[in-house]
Amino acid sequence: MIGFSDYEQIKVKTIQGRYLPPEPVYDFLKSDMNSKALKVVGHSVEHREIYALRMGSGRNKVLLWSQMHGNESTTTKALLDLIQKCQKNKPDWLEDVELLLVPILNPDGARAYTRTNANDIDLNRDAQRLSQPESRVLKDLFDTFKPDYCMNLHDQRTIYGIGTPPRAATLSFLAPAADPGRGFPDSRRKAAGLIGLMAESSSSEIGIGRYDDTFNLDCVGDTFQAAGVPTLLVEAGHYPGDYEREITRFYVYKALCKALEGIVSGPRVLPPLSKYHEIPENTSPFVDVLVKNAQVLLPNLPSGNKLGLQFEEVLQEDAIYFKPKLIHKGALSGVWGHRVLDAEKREDLEQLNGLDFFPGL
Ligand SMILES: [Zn+2]
Structure with a gap:
């Protein structure tokens, strides 16, 4: 089990709030302790660098990317905390994973605080056309790194909730469908199991929702899932009063740690598929x-x-x-x-x- 009592110690406190342009994130990544594993993996429409950081050399390869939508910064903050955790206070799971992290896939959107990239394209609808340089960067990483798992990290709006009377959906998850029939092949089942684990670890503290699984190959998660790689969508949402999303940031961090712990422990420790289906579907009340x-x-x-x-x-x-x-x-x-x-x-x-x-x- 991982404890979370060291969170205040490892949290990257120099980076807070909703606006997260590339510079402070890149400064953090370029700080000495990380530099060996950091690489420029491509450039955006406006020629900003896109960085990827590699950590660990274990047998489970996990590709994680955030700020594919430039104004969705909460999961990036959680990734930075995860990086700091691996650097400062090495978790047990680290030796069994190899992480490839892309904290900001859409640096132009991050600077301008827009969902889309500088060509006004939603990168999460470009998985088939690959019309944008940022989309091609991610596809190249997927093809060359050959991940065993993918984590697609986003923010959702404050409108989402679960239940009646509704509770804010502070986190939402989806194991995207792998085919139009929306069945559960082995890869999707693994993703759903990890989500069950993530949800279980925080559901007594926050509202947790599940997204609709309509299949759409233009979405990156569906494309990667269809390629047979267990892929998880994680959406950071509203926690009452927390518009800066600093509390949500912790819950994303915790969920990521739980998922990585689940990955190294293997599919046998994962909860049954029913746990995934028990997560209430999001509504927008x-x-x-x-x-x-x-x-x-x-x-x-x-x-x-x-x-x-x-x-x-x-x-x-x-x-x-x-x-x-x-x-x-x-x-x-x-x-x-x-x-x-x-x-x-x-x-x-x-x-x-x-x-x-x-x-x-
Ligand atoms: Zn998004």
């Missing part, structure tokens, strides 16, 4: 802010109506500003707020003004 008694703000609304506000993430002076945007109004019976404010209460109205939200202007 949440807005960031739900405003009750919205008629106080918008007098033409019927009494008791609500407003649903979603934060837009806006890059301003190297930080992310959360700008509320009105996306729903009405009775909103199936809509839940991570934060609920009542427009009839003065202190709640002040909070709303503090968010820079002024309806009707």
